[in-house]
Amino acid sequence: MAEHSYLGEFELMILLTILRLGDEAYGVPLSRELSLSRGRRVSVGSVYAALDRLESKGLIASSLGDATPERGGRAKRYFRLTEQGLRSIHETRSVLNKLWKSLPTPEELA
Amino acid sequence: MAEHSYLGEFELMILLTILRLGDEAYGVPLSRELSLSRGRRVSVGSVYAALDRLESKGLIASSLGDATPERGGRAKRYFRLTEQGLRSIHETRSVLNKLWKSLPTPEELA
DNA sequence: CATAAGTTCGTTTATAGCGAAGAAATGAAG
C-alpha cells in the first residue's frame, strides 16, 4: 500500500476538473474536459477507472442524480471532492513546488 | 504509446536528481538520494526500472564508467539528461503551474 | 423500437515497487 503517495498527473487533473465543473461533474463531461485540457483523446473507460480509484481512496464521493429530464436516459453519477481530496491537491502542489527549486535553465546542459 | 504524456512524479524526481548529482549520477546514489527526498524507502529495482524506461523514451542517456579505483568492483552506469529530457521537465512544470491557477482554498468546499 | 446519454465491463499495456541473484573488482588469509 502506497501509504501517502502523491497524486499522479492524471488523478490530479481529474480532481481539478471536478472542482471546475462543479454541478456538472459527472463522467461524460469530465472526460470531454479532460480531453480538451490534455490536448489528446481520453477514453471514458480510463476516466471512470480513475474515478473509482479516487473514490475508494476517499478523495472524492459520488451520488446518483435524479431522473434526467433530457433526451438520453441513464442516471448521472455526480462527483465532488471530499475535504481530504482538496487537501491532497494542496499537498501535491507544495511537494512539486519544492521540486522546481534547483531546476536549472536549458542552457546548463554540458 | 503515450506520445507526449507529461512526467509522473517519480520519473520527474529521477530526472531532477540526476541533474543534482551531476558526475555522481548512477544507480546506487540515485536511489539513496531518492529515498531521502521522498522520505521513504525506494528500492533499487524500481529506480533502475524507471531509468530504463526514461532511457528508452530518450529523456536520459547512459554510459558505462571506466574501471573503478575503489573497493567494490562492478562498473558504474552513469546517467545524464538529454536535451529532450530537460525540455520535458520544463514542459511538465508549466503544465502543472497552469493547473494550479483556479485552485480554490480549502474553505470553498460546499 | 430506434436513438440518445451515460456508465460498466473486460482486457491490455505501462508504471511502480521489491528483494534476491549475478557480475566484477579488491584485499586479506593461507
Next chain:
DNA sequence: CTTCATTTCTTCGCTATAAACGAACTTATG
C-alpha cells in the same frame, strides 16, 4: 600466488497498481 570472502553496483523475476481503450450494457425519450 591463489583462493575467497567482501564490497559495490546492476540485472532479473515477479507482483501490484495505474492508465488506456472501446464494446457492451442500461435506461429513458420520442
